[in-house]
Amino acid sequence: MFHREAGVFKTSYAADMALYPLPIARWTVAALAGLFIVVVPLFLSDYLVSILNLILIAIVGALGLNILVGYTGQISIGHGAFMSVGAYTAAHLVVSLGLPFWITIPAGGLLAAAIGTVVGIPSLRIKGIYLAIATLAAQLIIEWTINHVQWISGGVQASIEFPRPSVFGVPLVHERQIYLFLLAFVVLALVATLNLVRSRIGRAFIAIRDQDIAAEIIGINIFRYKLYAFAISSFYAGVAGALESYYLGIANYEQFQIDISIDYLAMVIIGGLGSVLGSVLGAIFVTLLPIATRWFLTSFGGFIFSYTDLLSVVPNLRLILFGGLIIFFLVVEPEGLNRLWRNIRNYFRIWPFSY
Amino acid sequence: MASLSRSILALIGGAAAGLVLAGTASAEQKELVIGDQCDRTGPTQIVGTVLCPAMQDYYKLVNSKGGVDGWTIRGDEIDNGYKVPEGIEAYERQKQMGVVMMTLYGTPQTVALNQRLEQDHMPTTSPGFGIAAAADGTRYPYLFPIAATYWSQGAAAVQFAKEKLGGSLKGKKIAYVYYDNPAGKEPIVILNELKDREGFELRTFAVPPPGVEMGAQILDIAQRYKPDFVIAHLFGRSPSVAIKGLKGAGYPLSHVVGLVWASAEDDIKAAGGFGVAEGYYTMQFAGAGDDYPVRQEIKALYKKEGKEPPKEMANTVIYNRGLLQAAVQVEAIKNALKISGGKKPTGEQVKAGLEQIHDFTLGGLVPPLQITATDHEGGGWVRIFQVHGGKFVPATDWMHGYRDVVQKAVKSSE
Numbered sequence: 001m002f003h004r005e006a007g008v009f010k011t012s013y014a015a016d017m018a019l020y021p022l023p024i025a026r027w028t029v030a031a032l033a034g035l036f037i038v039v040v041p042l043f044l045s046d047y048l049v050s051i052l053n054l055i056l057i058a059i060v061g062a063l064g065l066n067i068l069v070g071y072t073g074q075i076s077i078g079h080g081a082f083m084s085v086g087a088y089t090a091a092h093l094v095v096s097l098g099l100p101f102w103i104t105i106p107a108g109g110l111l112a113a114a115i116g117t118v119v120g121i122p123s124l125r126i127k128g129i130y131l132a133i134a135t136l137a138a139q140l141i142i143e144w145t146i147n148h149v150q151w152i153s154g155g156v157q158a159s160i161e162f163p164r165p166s167v168f169g170v171p172l173v174h175e176r177q178i179y180l181f182l183l184a185f186v187v188l189a190l191v192a193t194l195n196l197v198r199s200r201i202g203r204a205f206i207a208i209r210d211q212d213i214a215a216e217i218i219g220i221n222i223f224r225y226k227l228y229a230f231a232i233s234s235f236y237a238g239v240a241g242a243l244e245s246y247y248l249g250i251a252n253y254e255q256f257q258i259d260i261s262i263d264y265l266a267m268v269i270i271g272g273l274g275s276v277l278g279s280v281l282g283a284i285f286v287t288l289l290p291i292a293t294r295w296f297l298t299s300f301g302g303f304i305f306s307y308t309d310l311l312s313v314v315p316n317l318r319l320i321l322f323g324g325l326i327i328f329f330l331v332v333e334p335e336g337l338n339r340l341w342r343n344i345r346n347y348f349r350i351w352p353f354s355y
Numbered sequence: 356m357a358s359l360s361r362s363i364l365a366l367i368g369g370a371a372a373g374l375v376l377a378g379t380a381s382a383e384q385k386e387l388v389i390g391d392q393c394d395r396t397g398p399t400q401i402v403g404t405v406l407c408p409a410m411q412d413y414y415k416l417v418n419s420k421g422g423v424d425g426w427t428i429r430g431d432e433i434d435n436g437y438k439v440p441e442g443i444e445a446y447e448r449q450k451q452m453g454v455v456m457m458t459l460y461g462t463p464q465t466v467a468l469n470q471r472l473e474q475d476h477m478p479t480t481s482p483g484f485g486i487a488a489a490a491d492g493t494r495y496p497y498l499f500p501i502a503a504t505y506w507s508q509g510a511a512a513v514q515f516a517k518e519k520l521g522g523s524l525k526g527k528k529i530a531y532v533y534y535d536n537p538a539g540k541e542p543i544v545i546l547n548e549l550k551d552r553e554g555f556e557l558r559t560f561a562v563p564p565p566g567v568e569m570g571a572q573i574l575d576i577a578q579r580y581k582p583d584f585v586i587a588h589l590f591g592r593s594p595s596v597a598i599k600g601l602k603g604a605g606y607p608l609s610h611v612v613g614l615v616w617a618s619a620e621d622d623i624k625a626a627g628g629f630g631v632a633e634g635y636y637t638m639q640f641a642g643a644g645d646d647y648p649v650r651q652e653i654k655a656l657y658k659k660e661g662k663e664p665p666k667e668m669a670n671t672v673i674y675n676r677g678l679l680q681a682a683v684q685v686e687a688i689k690n691a692l693k694i695s696g697g698k699k700p701t702g703e704q705v706k707a708g709l710e711q712i713h714d715f716t717l718g719g720l721v722p723p724l725q726i727t728a729t730d731h732e733g734g735g736w737v738r739i740f741q742v743h744g745g746k747f748v749p750a751t752d753w754m755h756g757y758r759d760v761v762q763k764a765v766k767s768s769e
Contacts, residue, residue, distance in 0.1 A: 308408070
């Protein structure tokens with residue numbers, strides 16, 4: 001964020017470890033909280049709030065994947081499948097036992113974590129691109145299982161409908177209500193991740209990512225911490241899947257297929273590996289980019305094309321623009337949007353007296 | 356540099372002014388907007404690239420005749436790329452636009468939006484997509500499958516096989532080859548029910564996605580199981596593979612019926628052309644072929660503008676389905692305007708308008724739909740066409756089969 005840190009000196013380890021490195025950071029966080037909790041639901045239209053809801057769900061999922069890919073260096077293409085595990089768990093608990101969301105959502109996360117841990121076992125032996133293929137297999141196995149085992153999928157259509165969540169007996173039906181509901185989970189996820197990565201576990205993750213043999217030599221139990229990473233990452237995925245299902249009122253595995261796993265991988269890579277802010281920026285970028293490009297093309301394409309031509313031009317041009325912009329941002333800053341943001345911030349830190 | 360930025364500013368200013376002007380111009384006309392989701396990109400674009408232009412052509416035709424009761428119809432189309440988040444965004448965007456009704460595209464998208472339709476009172480058609488149980492209008496008040504669901508298609512296929520095999524299926528063998536996803540498995544419930552009633556033997560053959568490799572299944576069907584009839588429920592590129600494979604394995608194509616997504620010209624062409632697929636039966640929920648007055652009117656419309664008819668029209672199966680979708684929408688709006696007395700109809704009024712659709716055939720292109728408040732499927736009508744002499748020739752009239760079995764499945768799918 002934009003702070004000028006002149007005159008702040010850290011004199012203890014506690015100060016160095018603090019969540020807010022500068023006093024002014026508290027004010028920034030308070031201002032952001034005010035903006036998102038009060039201003040956004042009061043002033044934005046339903047349409048814009050619904051886009052924000054999609055972004056919020058993506059943030060939870062992207063944070064989870066970033067813990068695994070960005071912080072621990074274990075690549076995974078099975079994130080979508082873990083989301084579906086969370087979704088179906090929550091759906092079953094709601095439909096058959098009528099449990100409230102504050103049980104079903106963590107339960108979805110826990111079952112996803114359990115399955116994620118099993119999937120993570122090969123990570124001790126295989127690395128990099130080979131691990132990617134192993135997690136891809138997990139994605140396909142989970143999809144196949146849900147499709148074929150009827151007591152999981154709830155019937156041939158593999159869809160389980162369930163009501164939207166209710167808080168203190170009030171069902172959350174409007175976009176704004178769901179927005180605040182999702183926002184609470186995103187805040188929890190953000191705070192948990194920020195704390196995780198500066199804890200003992202988080203530092204062990206980073207050590208494994210940077211050099212796993214060195215990490216083992218300094219006494220980190222690689223097997224255990226890699227499985228922790230898979231479990232925590234899958235927990236986030238399960239929660240994100242359950243949240244999406246609550247948002248839509250239905251669990252359906254076709255919403256969590258391999259293209260979703262790829263989308264999430266794109267989010268953490270574009271946003272910035274190993275960075276919390278990067279996950280948020282990546283989630284925003286990947287969710288908004290198709291919407292923004294379409295808005296741009298339909299608004300300004302009318303000067304060049306007739307309406308019927310425009311309809312066939314826009315979707316295809318949008319795909320080209322989408323791919324092109326992703327390449328553009330990665331070429332401009334291979335370390336992601338987070339690094340781009342830091343570069344901008346560092347430039348203005350000493351502005352106008354840059355040297 | 357300064358001149359460049361000035362010219363950019365001028366361009367943006369001009370664009371903004373243009374937008375404002377366009378906004379005021381359309382506000383003066385009486386215009387009703389229909390929200391269509393479509394898929395010109397993504398995994399099912401093979402359908403969308405033909406279906407979506409067809410709908411736009413139909414709106415154009417309606418508007419060229421003066422619209423509906425003085426209202427012009429505009430179809431706002433959003434490409435969802437067969438993705439759920441984009442489908443949700445498209446829905447919310449069109450809802451904000453104030454559309455009077457919608458058409459969704461894709462089963463996952465329809466499933467995901469289902470609860471919102473009811474909450475927002477947004478009458479929505481989902482022809483050939485979504486939940487088969489949505490035929491029950493009391494349970495899904497705002498979702499209208501209008502076309503035959505997979506359950507009705509399965510029942511009609513068995514009915515057709517029965518007619519072809521001499522009026523009785525007792526002791527006969529039927530093979531069901533399907534794309535291994537929820538939509539592919541949907542008709543199995545009905546087939547199992549009918550198996551007991553008609554006394555035939557049923558074996559199912561799953562084809563895993565993406566369905567381009569089915570050599571094992573084809574050999575199993577043609578050489579080992581040797582069924583009396585084959586029902587194929589395949590999507591995308593797989594129908595053509597099945598046609599080619601069955602032909603190659605020596606199985607007579609005149610004993611194969613493909614359900615609605617295995618039935619377009621492109622499938623036949625990809626299988627090697629109409630000569631190869633000679634005899635293959637296709638199931639349609641909109642009439643195939645060129646001999647419908649509405650198609651001639653659209654051609655005339657293009658001719659008047661001095662243009663060739665669009666190349667999409669050559670794919671008559673999918674194009675005609677687009678016409679059916681748009682025609683049902685326009686008919687519903689016509690009914691709704693009667694109820695509302697010429698004012699912009701509400702969601703409830705359009706729903707009522709849809710539920711009044713009957714005896715609306717569009718010169719034989721649309722089946723004898725009978726949509727009611729309880730039956731949102733309109734009777735589950737299909738028509739079987741046979742590949743014969745380079746085109747689709749009707750093999751039956753509009754038909755439906757075993758309605759009691761389908762109704763029971765709809766009711767029991769709680």
